[in-house]
Amino acid sequence: MNLTAEHLIIMILTLIFVIGGGICAARSVKSAEGYSLGGRSAGVPLVAGSIAGTVVGGGATVGTAQMAYSMGLSAWWFTLGSGIAFILMGLFYAGRLRATGLETIPQYLKRNYGGNAAEAAGIISSLGILFSIVSSCLPGIQIVSAILNTGVTASAVILVALVASYVFFGGMKSAGVGGILKMLVIWLSLFAAGISAFSGLMSMPELPVLLPPEHWWNMFNIGVGGGISKLFSMIVGVVCTQTYIQSFFSASSPRVASIGAFAAAAIVIPVGLPSIAIGMYMHAVSPDVLPVLVLPVYLLEHQPVWLAGIALGGIMLSLVGSIGGLALGIGTMLTRDIIGRAVELGNGKKLLYTLRGVVLAVMASACLIAIINLDSQVLFWSFLSMSMRGCGVFLPLTFAIFCPRSIAKKWAFASIIVSTVVTIALGLLAELPVDPLYIGLAISAVMMFVGYEKRWQPARTDT
Numbered sequence: 070m071n072l073t074a075e076h077l078i079i080m081i082l083t084l085i086f087v088i089g090g091g092i093c094a095a096r097s098v099k100s101a102e103g104y105s106l107g108g109r110s111a112g113v114p115l116v117a118g119s120i121a122g123t124v125v126g127g128g129a130t131v132g133t134a135q136m137a138y139s140m141g142l143s144a145w146w147f148t149l150g151s152g153i154a155f156i157l158m159g160l161f162y163a164g165r166l167r168a169t170g171l172e173t174i175p176q177y178l179k180r181n182y183g184g185n186a187a188e189a190a191g192i193i194s195s196l197g198i199l200f201s202i203v204s205s206c207l208p209g210i211q212i213v214s215a216i217l218n219t220g221v222t223a224s225a226v227i228l229v230a231l232v233a234s235y236v237f238f239g240g241m242k243s244a245g246v247g248g249i250l251k252m253l254v255i256w257l258s259l260f261a262a263g264i265s266a267f268s269g270l271m272s273m274p275e276l277p278v279l280l281p282p283e284h285w286w287n288m289f290n291i292g293v294g295g296g297i298s299k300l301f302s303m304i305v306g307v308v309c310t311q312t313y314i315q316s317f318f319s320a321s322s323p324r325v326a327s328i329g330a331f332a333a334a335a336i337v338i339p340v341g342l343p344s345i346a347i348g349m350y351m352h353a354v355s356p357d358v359l360p361v362l363v364l365p366v367y368l369l370e371h372q373p374v375w376l377a378g379i380a381l382g383g384i385m386l387s388l389v390g391s392i393g394g395l396a397l398g399i400g401t402m403l404t405r406d407i408i409g410r411a412v413e414l415g416n417g418k419k420l421l422y423t424l425r426g427v428v429l430a431v432m433a434s435a436c437l438i439a440i441i442n443l444d445s446q447v448l449f450w451s452f453l454s455m456s457m458r459g460c461g462v463f464l465p466l467t468f469a470i471f472c473p474r475s476i477a478k479k480w481a482f483a484s485i486i487v488s489t490v491v492t493i494a495l496g497l498l499a500e501l502p503v504d505p506l507y508i509g510l511a512i513s514a515v516m517m518f519v520g521y522e523k524r525w526q527p528a529r530t531d532t
Contacts, residue, residue, distance in 0.1 A: 071369050072216055079378025080216075080385070087250040087386050088234045111319045116329025118249035119316040119394065121336040124151050124307070125255060126391020127205030130384055131212070132447030133341045134364040137348025141285035144348065145341050146296060147451060150303025152338030158308060159330030164323035165470050172318055174311050174466060175406035181469040182481035184410070189485045190462050191406040194311060195399045197458030199435055201310075202395045204450035206439035208361055209388040215362060216381075221443070225436040231385070232393045232432050251386040252336055258380035262372050263343020266350035269371075279353045298504040305506065306455025309462040312398030361447065392432060400428035460509030461489035464517050472521075480520025488513035 111119070129148050136144035171177055174194060179187035206228065213224040270276060280286070289296040307313060320326035344364060350371075351363045358366050364384060368377040404424045465481050492509030 073374065075374045076369065076378045076381065077216070079375060080382040083254060083379050083382025084231070084385060087254060087382075088231070088389075110321050111316070111325070111329075112321060113325055113329045113332055114249055116316050116320050116325060117332035117336060118252065119319070120155065120313050120329065120333035121340075122249070122251050122390040123312050123316075123394030124148075124333075124337055124391070125252065125340055125387050126201075126395075127208045127388050127447050128201075128391075128451035129337070129341055130255070130259070130344050130387045131208035131361065131364050132204060132451060134344040134348040134351075134367075135208075135360045135447055137345040138352050138358075138360050138363045141280065141287070141290060141349055142345060143288050143290050143296060143299075144345050145288065146299040147303065148337050148339075148341030150300045151307055152334040153300070154304040154307035155313075155330045155334035155337065157304065158313070158317075159327045159334070162308065162314075162470060163317045163320075163326040163330045166314055166317045167320050167323040167326035170318075172315070173402050173405050174309070174314055174462065175402060177469055178462075178465060178481075179406075181474050182465065182476065183478040186465065186478060186482040186485055187406060188410070189482060190465065191402045193461050193485065193489050194309060194458045195402055197306070197454050197456075198310060198312070198395050198399050199431065199438070199454075200450050200457065201454035202392050202399075202431070202435035203438045203442070204447045204454065205388045205391040205395075206435045207443065207445065207447050207450070209385070209392070210436065210439055211361055211443065212365055212381075212385065212388075215365070221440055225440060228389070228392075229429075229432050229436060231389045232396070233429065251383070251390050252340075254379060254383040255340065255387060256336075258376060258383045259340070259343045261376055262368060262380055263346045265372065266343070266367065267346040270346065270350050270353065273353060276353070280349060285349060294503075298506070302455045302459065302504065302506050305459030305463045305510070306457075309458045309466060310395075310398065311402050312394050315398055315401060392435065396428045396431040396435070399431045400424055403427050403431075456492060456504070456506040456509075457489065460492040460506055461485040461513065464510065464513045468517060475521055476517055477520040480516050484513045484516035484520070487516065 125148075129151075133144045133147055166177070169177065171180075173191070175187035175191040178190050206225070209228045210221060210224045213219065213227050214221060217224070217227070219227065270280075273279065284290045291299075316329065317326040320329055347367045348363050351358055351367050355366070355370075365381060368380045368384075372380070401424065404420070404427050408423065408427070409420075462485065465476070465485055468476055468481075488509040491512055492505045495505035495508060
């Protein structure tokens, strides 16, 4: 990549602008609740900013351009599916969740199914979210390496340092403020670059030959079943993600939580389109580019210096914000629902410092996994993450919200464990005509149904 000093200066200034805003917000954080929930005082902009700032990460920018480079318009499923999921959450989930006054998904499940189910859900959900962090670490490490000409390990350390600056000190408040500023940068810069790429595509007389429309402009070029499967996995996964639900818990009221979800959807749905245009344009003009670097290479070689510098800063912020927000979600669950059950942490500085330490450990673990799998597809980890966290948690969480205390505890626990294990095993070991997520959800549904029936048998009074 032909990165000039001017590119680097503009990119650094963009990073300082957004991360500086998050650091300023961090000054008011004095407690663990203030760190993880922003004091439960967030308005619509902060709720939407924390959600959009987290979901628009490596998968929504670099990963979408990477997939569009080889698959075309079907790369839109990631941001489109995320946005549809936020609409559904705004309609049915956000207000109900905020009204409880809780902090984590496991706490909600514990009310209905007991400690074992809550702990299992916390571990499974954390592992699934960790894979989503990997999807932002992969391009983050490679872009830092390409820009600064540093080794993989040094690039990972720099990336973690940037994430720590973004969310480590201020938690949810930093994520919300940083998310608003980050989305402003991404919308202005990437859409300007995307419009330029789309105009370039439309001006090519040989476009139908270079990009045959039946494949490149078809959302279902991976098959109708494949497209619906990706959409469904996004919806199920997003609904079960601690970070987004944590944003609802941070809202000042249930109504604010719902409106924040709708606002996030409006931001997220179109944000993948410029990356798609850029990926398809680069396939037409530069078919030999390393796919994971399609987006930054386009900016450096086909856009003005000022726009490229701002957009590169936006890309880095998309990666940093996603890693930070998701790591905060995992850190909150592990600290509150796993470590907190084994060690007395109280509600003061000890809990706050433990939470920050776990968040840092999560970032480092994700970077290590990314280093080991540097050549993998970014969106592979994103969709794997959504499937894993959704198959075991989606139905138990949904029943807990809409039919509280209607499922026997042991059957809810079994549903969480068995459906997750089966889905992972089938995904790794077998080539199936249907998505393993469907099988996992079917197993979960059957066990929840059996548990519901058992619940209402008069002889069973122990559940």
